[in-house]
Amino acid sequence: MRHPTDGTLRRLLDEPAGVADADRAHVADCPVCLTQLAAAREDAAFTETALTDTTLTDSADVDAGWARLSHAVQAGRPRTVAAPARAARWRTALRSPVIAVVGVAALLAGAGAAAAADWIPIFRTESIQPITLSKADLVGLPDLTAYGDVQLLQQPDVHAVDDAAAAEKATGLTLPQLRELPRGVVGDPSYQVAGKVTAQFTFSAEKAGETAAAVGKPLPPVPPGLDGSQFRLTAGPGTAAVWGEGRGVPALIVARAVAPTAYSSGVPFPTAVGYLLSLPGLPQNVASSLRSFTGDGTTLPLPVNSTYLTASVADVNGRAATVLSSRDGVMAGVVWVADGKVTAVAGSMNADEALSVARDLR
Amino acid sequence: MAVAVRADLEQIFRATYPRVVGVAARVLGSRDEAEDVAQDVFLTFGRTSVPAGQAEGWLSVAAAHTALNHLRSGRRRASREEATAVHDPPADVADTVITRDERRRVRAALALLPRKQAVALVLRHSGLSYAEVAAALDMSPGSVGTTVRRAESALRKELKSHASSD
Numbered sequence: 001m002r003h004p005t006d007g008t009l010r011r012l013l014d015e016p017a018g019v020a021d022a023d024r025a026h027v028a029d030c031p032v033c034l035t036q037l038a039a040a041r042e043d044a045a046f047t048e049t050a051l052t053d054t055t056l057t058d059s060a061d062v063d064a065g066w067a068r069l070s071h072a073v074q075a076g077r078p079r080t081v082a083a084p085a086r087a088a089r090w091r092t093a094l095r096s097p098v099i100a101v102v103g104v105a106a107l108l109a110g111a112g113a114a115a116a117a118d119w120i121p122i123f124r125t126e127s128i129q130p131i132t133l134s135k136a137d138l139v140g141l142p143d144l145t146a147y148g149d150v151q152l153l154q155q156p157d158v159h160a161v162d163d164a165a166a167a168e169k170a171t172g173l174t175l176p177q178l179r180e181l182p183r184g185v186v187g188d189p190s191y192q193v194a195g196k197v198t199a200q201f202t203f204s205a206e207k208a209g210e211t212a213a214a215v216g217k218p219l220p221p222v223p224p225g226l227d228g229s230q231f232r233l234t235a236g237p238g239t240a241a242v243w244g245e246g247r248g249v250p251a252l253i254v255a256r257a258v259a260p261t262a263y264s265s266g267v268p269f270p271t272a273v274g275y276l277l278s279l280p281g282l283p284q285n286v287a288s289s290l291r292s293f294t295g296d297g298t299t300l301p302l303p304v305n306s307t308y309l310t311a312s313v314a315d316v317n318g319r320a321a322t323v324l325s326s327r328d329g330v331m332a333g334v335v336w337v338a339d340g341k342v343t344a345v346a347g348s349m350n351a352d353e354a355l356s357v358a359r360d361l362r
Numbered sequence: 363m364a365v366a367v368r369a370d371l372e373q374i375f376r377a378t379y380p381r382v383v384g385v386a387a388r389v390l391g392s393r394d395e396a397e398d399v400a401q402d403v404f405l406t407f408g409r410t411s412v413p414a415g416q417a418e419g420w421l422s423v424a425a426a427h428t429a430l431n432h433l434r435s436g437r438r439r440a441s442r443e444e445a446t447a448v449h450d451p452p453a454d455v456a457d458t459v460i461t462r463d464e465r466r467r468v469r470a471a472l473a474l475l476p477r478k479q480a481v482a483l484v485l486r487h488s489g490l491s492y493a494e495v496a497a498a499l500d501m502s503p504g505s506v507g508t509t510v511r512r513a514e515s516a517l518r519k520e521l522k523s524h525a526s527s528d
Contacts, residue, residue, distance in 0.1 A: 006512075043517075047517055051468065
């Protein structure tokens with residue numbers, strides 16, 4: 001087994017529960033890793049001492065602070081801070097049509113490059129069904145490390161390439177072309193590519209039981225064969241042409257990726273999904289929504305943060321597409337699945353403009 | 363003129379002010395400057411519609427960036443903390459001087475780190491979980507450990523080389 005990364009060793013110091021059991025077991029018996037871990041521990045302790053002077057960081061006077069802020073608000077005092085929110089939030093929102101696909105599917109893992117014969121494809125993505133969730137629902141989605149081991153077997157390795165030809169060579173995907181750029185979008189795009197992502201989730205009845213006990217609830221009876229069952233997900237590769245990155249928020253993105261596929265080593269996928277979604281910790285309404293979209297194995301739920309986005313359905317050249325629009329009308333995206341590939345168009349435009357771009361691709 | 367601010371500002375302020383001051387203080391090494399930064403950050407936050415559930419992450423990142431901007435742009439003014447310390451009767455003058463000098467070195471080393479490393483480092487040492495740092499910085503939880511590890515190694519190396527050259 002390969003040595004865990006420096007980042008994994010570092011996390012082992014702070015959040016050992018966030019590190020896969022296999023990595024923990026490896027480190028415990030590996031002199032090389034133990035040496036690295038000791039060095040990481042020393043650097044971490046040194047930094048903690050250097051940064052954290054408790055005379056500076058403890059017991060802030062909240063009342064005095066609030067009195068001062070109230071006064072400043074009343075006085076209408078202008079301030080400039082390095083506000084992180086807007087660009088980061090929009091990047092997240094923009095990426096969600098594609099990345100949420102990965103995120104949702106990562107729930108139940110996928111297949112490696114050399115998928116063995118006993119891995120049966122049980123989840124092919126042929127269409128995307130939006131589910132509008134509130135923020136409260138989204139943050140309530142469980143971290144599956146509480147129910148077993150999650151291992152990222154293959155990193156996506158996102159990087160820039162010089163042009164469309166290089167993107168095609170790297171991913172085997174042809175990016176659709178625009179007949180003309182929408183109003184306000186100028187110049188040449190930059191090209192990004194991402195390799196295949198592969199993750200594996202191994203269900204553990206013991207861990208699920210501990211998690212259930214922690215929230216004071218009994219673990220529902222585990223379906224026969226599920227304990228120790230493995231699920232794999234593969235998504236990608238993918239590529240994107242991005243216009244206007246320099247402004248922080250892309251003016252336009254056209255992206256295409258191989259749609260996610262999930263594989264099971266035995267227990268039927270619907271059985272596993274149904275059980276996982278019923279586990280303590282997941283809001284019941286989310287569980288119900290997700291379950292209703294996984295029955296036929298060809299529809300991919302796409303969680304949408306309803307705080308920022310609204311979702312609707314439209315037709316893109318005969319394909320059902322999901323249209324995501326920001327509530328303030330500044331950003332919009334369209335995403336659809338065809339022939340095992342997810343295509344997305346998004347940018348600083350309204351929903352009609354995004355749809356127009358999507359329908360105009362060739 | 364009074365400015366319209368979000369209705370939940372006080373509630374969020376009271377819940378998160380200590381952490382926000384803590385983040386800025388770790389960057390600046392000065393309580394007074396950290397409180398100034400926190401005031402600026404909350405004032406800006408009050409005019410946003412950032413969801414309450416994301417407020418702490420937003421505020422922490424804003425505090426880290428704003429404090430780092432203070433460090434790097436040379437806009438730091440003489441802190442009131444240091445000014446008043448001159449007039450205080452220090453129990454041990456040598457300790458006070460060393461502490462101040464150490465703080466200055468740490469801040470200088472912090473200012474040399476790549477911005478993302480510096481912010482991740484400060485957020486992690488301010489008590490944010492890997493998931494919280496990842497969400498706040500729009501990165502994967504897996505890469506938080508790598509980023510923090512690199513930052514810690516670089517910070518220590520920088521401070522050690524500084525110490526050995528004295």
